[in-house]
Amino acid sequence: MSETSHPRAAATAQPPTWSVGDRAVLRIDETALPAATGPWLLPGATADVVSRTPWLRPDFADEAGVLRLASHSFAVEVDGLRILVDTGIGNGKRRANPAWHNLNSDYEARLTAAGFAPETVDIVIMTHLHADHVGWNTRSEGGSWVPTFPHARYLTARAEWDYWAGVEMEEARQQMFRDSVHPVRDAGLLDLVDIADGGTDIAPGVRLLPSPGHTPGQVTVELRSRGERALISGDSVHHPVQIGHPELCSCVDIAPGIAARTRHRMLDSLAGTPTLLLGSHFPPPTAGHVRREGDAYRLAPVAPAGATARG
Template structure:
C-alpha cells in the first residue's frame, strides 16, 4: 500500500490480518435501510441487504509515521505466539514484522510506540519472546501509554483476553523502564498543531485516546477504536458490542464526525479495510467516508 504524504509527515499502513464478525452481533440495531445507505458509497462483498446475513469486516493494522526526524509506530496489533483465550488471536504466526522491515525499518529504528488503548489487538507486537520471557520488540523506543487505561488494565480482575495481553505485552515494557505513562491529552513531540499529540476519546475503553499528527500539511487523526467500520458513519449512535461504555463511545464518535466533517483532516481508523485513510463528509443527517486514492 502506497505511503500517504501530508506536508512533511509520511504514513505507512502495516497490515497484520483481516477478520470479520456477524453484523448483528458487532453492531446490534443496524437496519436494512442503514445497509442500503452504506452500500451506496462503500463496497464490501460481505455486505448484503440483510443485516443478519452481513459481516462486520475488520482490518488489524498499525501505522508507521515519519515526523520531525522520528519514526513512530501507532498501535501494534496482536503479535505472534501469544497465548490468547480467543481463538482468532491465539498463537498467531503472521508476517507483520517482515512488512515493517520491507519499509526499511528495523525494530531498533523505532523511536516511539503509541498505543491508542490497551486492548489485546493494539499492543501485541509491543513484545517478542526471548527464551522463556517477553521483552520489548522495539529496544530503543519509548512506549506511550495512557494513564487511565494503564490503571484499569493493570488491575487483577479483567476478562481473560485483555488480562493476558497486559501481562505479556504491556507489563514487560513497564518493567523494562521503556514506558511513559501519560495523560490522554499530552503533547508527545513538537508542539500542538505542528507535531504529535494525544486527544481523549474515552468510551470504547476507559482511557482510549486518539493521536493527532501534523507537520506542514493537513492533520492526520488516528482515531483508534472510536470507529471500527464504515457503517458507523451511517449509525454513529449505535454502541459497538465490545465498548466499555457504549453510550459514551457513541457520544465521542458523533462529536468527532461532526468536528472533522467536510474538513481537510485525514482520518485513519484502526480497523477500516483497504486504503483505510480518508475524509469524512456530511451525508444528510449522517456521514460518509471518502477513501484516499491509492
Template sequence: MDTSPAIETTAAPSWTVGAVTVHRIDEVLLPPATGRWLLPDATADLVGRQEWLYPDFAGHDGLLRIASHSFALTVGGLRILVDTGIGNGKERANPAWNDLRTGFLERLTTAGFPPDSVDLVILTHLHADHVGWNTREVNGEWVPTFPHARHVTSRLEREFWATYDMDEARRQMFRDSVIPVEEAGLLDLVDIPAEGVEVATGLRLLPTPGHTPGHIAVELTSQGETALITGDCIHHPVQLAHPDIGACVDIDPEQSEASRRRLLGSLAGTKTLLLGTHFAPPTAGRVIPHENTYRLAPVPAVPKTDSH
C-alpha cells in the first residue's frame, strides 16, 4: 500500500535547467508536527509574519509543510539521483519514518530512472531520511537498490560517523542503508575543497557544513543556467527570512547558520533555481532580497502538482 498522501504517480514534476531536466521524485509529505520539532524556533507567530510562505509552505495554523523527495537528472550521459529518502520497511525511531510503504521506486521508474539504470547516487549527508532507498529488502536481506551506481558522499562525512558515539537507532540506519552499499564496493568517498568538486559534467558538490560536518549541496550548470539542490543546509523556506533558525539535529548550529547565510548571499538576486530537498510543492524558486534577508519566489514544476 502506498502511504504517500495525494502525490502524483504519473509524470514526475520537473524543471528545465539549460539542457537538463530535473525531476522531483516524491516519497512522502511529513506530518504537520515535523516542522515544529525540526525547526523549534520557527514559531507560529514568526511564520505568520512571512505572508509569502502561504499557502504553499505553511498553513494558517503556523505549521510548516515539509516533504521528503529526491531529485533525478541526466547529465553527460549519466543517470543521477540526489539523495534517496527514507526508504520502505526501515525500522526507525521516528514514527513518521518507520516502516513506510510508498511508491517511490515506481515513481522513479515512471520518470525514466529504473533502479538498474541509475549510474550515480549523490548523498548530501548520511542521515536516515537521505540514505533510505540506498537499499531494499530482498529475501530478508538489505541489498543495494541501485546495483550499478557509484554512490558518492563526502569523505569527511563518512569519517565523522565512523568515530561518532551512535545510539542504537543510528547504528541500525547504518546497518541497513549504508554498510550494505559499502560492502558491495559501491560507496565512493570524495574530498570536497572550498571551491567544490565536479563529479559529472556541470555537476559540482559544494561544502555546506554544519548540519553535519561533511554536508554538501549540489550545483548544476547547463547552457548558462544554474540550479542548486540544498540537502539539509536549508530545510524550509522560512530559513530564507530567518537564516538564524537552525534544525534541532544540527551537529554544529553556528557553522550551519554560517553555511546557510553564505549560500543564500551567493544566490540572492541571481537566476539560480533553488531546489529544496525538503521544500513542499512547489519546491523550487529563486532567492529574492526581502526585508534585510530573503524570500523565495516560487517556480512551479511542470506538470504543476498540488499535494496539500
C-alpha cells in the first residue's frame, strides 16, 4: 500500500494520555484501520448488531454500522523503566493484508516526541505474536531487519512462543516471524515469561495476566498505582462491540470458545469497577469503564487528559 493511502498525523502532537495513580499511560498512534477491517475481523458484528448497540455511535461505529478500529501502542514509565506495550504493524513490511503491507507512518517520530525514543525503551511487552502487534519490533537498516529498541528486553509468554514454534505456519506468518520476531531473538533481546494463573509481575505495578483464546499464550497487561488500576486488552477484546456482545469472536481467534470465555471473565471482573480498560485496537477515545447493561456490558468512555468523551 502506498504512503498516500495512510495520511500522516502530526508527529509532534501531544499523545492522548490517561492517569493511573501517579503514572501516565500514553497512546502512541500508528494508523487508523480501513473500514473493511471490521467485517473481515468480526463478521458477526453486522450492521443490525451494531444498530442494537446504540452506545457504539458515534465514537466506535459510524451511522451505517461500520466499525472503527485503530493500530497503536501504549507507553508508560514505571520507576524509571520505560515500557512499551505492543508495537503495531511496522513500516515497510511485506504483508498479505493490503492494509498492513508496506506501511509508511510517522510512528517512530511520534514515539520519540512522546519522550520514548527507541534507544530509551527498557521493556517491550508483546501481548501475542501477531503481525499487527510486533511490527515495530524491528526496522530496516542496510537491507536487514534490526531491533528498533536496541537496549530493551522484549517479553512474551513462553506459552505463546512454544505454540508458534510447534505449528506449521503459512508463508505470510513465517515472513512476519523472519522480519519482526527472529531478529530480536537473534540479537539476544527476547525473554520468554512463564505466566502464572494469577499473573506474573514484570515490573513494580505491572503484571501480565493469562488471556488465552485469541492465541494460546496471549496476555493482558495490568497496571496498578496508588490504588488505581488499568487493563490493556490485547486482542481479548478487539472492538467495543464485543463488550456489548461478548459472544462475538474474531475470524483469527485460534480457539473461539476459549476466547469468548476469557472475554466474559474479564468483562465480569471489570464491570462496575473503577478499572480503566484500554483497548489495543479501540479507536478514540480508546479507554473506558465497563458497566453492566442487561445480560451484557457497555463501555463508558473516559477521555484522555484535556479532552471530553461522549457517552
